Amino acid sequence: MAERIQQTDNILLDVKGLKKYFPIQKGLFRRVAGYVKAVDNISFFVREGETLGLVGESGCGKTTASRTIIRLYEPTAGDIHFKTTLFSSDGKPQMVDLRELDKAQMKAIRREMSMIFQDPVGSLNPRMSVFDIISEPLVIHDQATGAEETVVQLLERVGLRPEHMRRYPHEFSGGQRQRIGIARALALHPRLIFCDEPVSALDVSIQAQTLNLLQDLQADFDLAYVFVAHDLSVVQHISDRVAVMYVGKIAEMAGSDVLYNNPLHPYTEALMSAVPKPDPKYESKRIIMPGDVADPSNPPPGCYFHPRCRYAQDICSQKEPEFRELEPDHFVSCHRAEELQLSGV
Numbered sequence: 001m002a003e004r005i006q007q008t009d010n011i012l013l014d015v016k017g018l019k020k021y022f023p024i025q026k027g028l029f030r031r032v033a034g035y036v037k038a039v040d041n042i043s044f045f046v047r048e049g050e051t052l053g054l055v056g057e058s059g060c061g062k063t064t065a066s067r068t069i070i071r072l073y074e075p076t077a078g079d080i081h082f083k084t085t086l087f088s089s090d091g092k093p094q095m096v097d098l099r100e101l102d103k104a105q106m107k108a109i110r111r112e113m114s115m116i117f118q119d120p121v122g123s124l125n126p127r128m129s130v131f132d133i134i135s136e137p138l139v140i141h142d143q144a145t146g147a148e149e150t151v152v153q154l155l156e157r158v159g160l161r162p163e164h165m166r167r168y169p170h171e172f173s174g175g176q177r178q179r180i181g182i183a184r185a186l187a188l189h190p191r192l193i194f195c196d197e198p199v200s201a202l203d204v205s206i207q208a209q210t211l212n213l214l215q216d217l218q219a220d221f222d223l224a225y226v227f228v229a230h231d232l233s234v235v236q237h238i239s240d241r242v243a244v245m246y247v248g249k250i251a252e253m254a255g256s257d258v259l260y261n262n263p264l265h266p267y268t269e270a271l272m273s274a275v276p277k278p279d280p281k282y283e284s285k286r287i288i289m290p291g292d293v294a295d296p297s298n299p300p301p302g303c304y305f306h307p308r309c310r311y312a313q314d315i316c317s318q319k320e321p322e323f324r325e326l327e328p329d330h331f332v333s334c335h336r337a338e339e340l341q342l343s344g345v
Helices: 062-069 103-109 130-140 147-157 162-166 174-186 204-221 232-238 256-261 266-273 314-318
Strands: 011-026 031-047 051-055 077-084 094-097 113-116 192-196 224-229 241-246 249-255 324-327 330-332
Touching: 011 062, 011 224, 031 062, 031 077, 031 224, 031 249, 051 062, 051 232, 062 192, 062 224, 113 174, 130 147, 130 162, 130 174, 147 162, 147 174, 174 204, 204 224, 204 232, 224 232, 232 256, 241 256, 241 266, 249 256, 249 266
Parallel strands: 051 224, 051 241, 113 192, 192 224
Antiparallel strands: 011 031, 011 077, 077 094, 241 249, 249 330, 324 330
C-alpha cells in the first residue's frame, strides 16, 4: 500500500485499500456465485487545489471508484478520509472517514463534494428547466434563499446567459449542456469535484473550451479535481498528477510530466505509445499488447497485467506486486520496475 509522503497537511482526500465488488447472482434463488472486482484494493490521495487524473481503458474501474468514494455506491472495504470542518467543534479542519458517516452526515458532506457526469444529456432531467436543475442542490440543502441570483451568477460564470435559465436541456447543444452540469456541480461551492469523463462526448474544439473553463474555475474557486478519462492527451493537459488503472487496480501514480516522460510500469509504457505525436515525420512505435483485458470477475493470479506484458517473468504470475513508492511521489505496482528501462511520450 502507498505510504503517505511529505505535505500530508494539505491532503484533502485520502483513500486506502478501497474495494467495490458487485455480486454475480445465478439460478432461481439468486445465489451469489462470485464477484466482479470492479475496484480492487486501490490507494491514492488528492491534495487541496490539485487535479488527479484517473486514466485507463474502458471498464477498468475509474468511474466506479469515483462513485464509491462519494458513496453513490457503498464500498465493500477500505477507508475514505476527507478533510472538512463540518463536524469540528473548534472550526479546525479534520479528516473524517466517509464510511462511518450516517445518512444525514453524508448529506452534509456532499456540500463539499460534487460530480460532473459523463453524459450531458442523460444527467439532466428533460422535464426540469435550467433554473430548476442548477438550483436543485440549493433546495435539497436548504439554501434556496436568493437562488435566482445564484443561478444567474453561475450561468454567467460558465459562459451562458441569464435568460437561459428558463429554457430546457433539449434547447442546448452538447457543450452547453455540459456547462449546465458544471454550474450545477458548483452550486454549493464544493472543495472537491469528480469529473467523470466530462469532455468525452464533446467535439474536439468544444473539449478544449470546456477544459479551459474547468481550469479557470479551479483557480477561481480553489477546487480540487479527480478527473476521470481515457484520453491521455486530455489527462496530460489538465492533471497535476496521474494514476493509471488496470482491471480495478492502480498500476502507477506520479506527477503528470514524470509519468509521461519516465513511466515505470509496462502498462503505462504501452498506453503512452498510443498517444498521437504532433510531428508528421515521426514513425510511431506503438506497443501492441497481446490478448484481452483480464476479466474482473476472474482475474489472473499474481499481477493482473502479466498475461499481456512483454516483460513478464515467473514471479509475475505467482505473486501480486506491492504498490510502493519507488521514487519521491512516484508509486508503482510492478516486480521489475527497478530494472526496466521504459519509454515515455
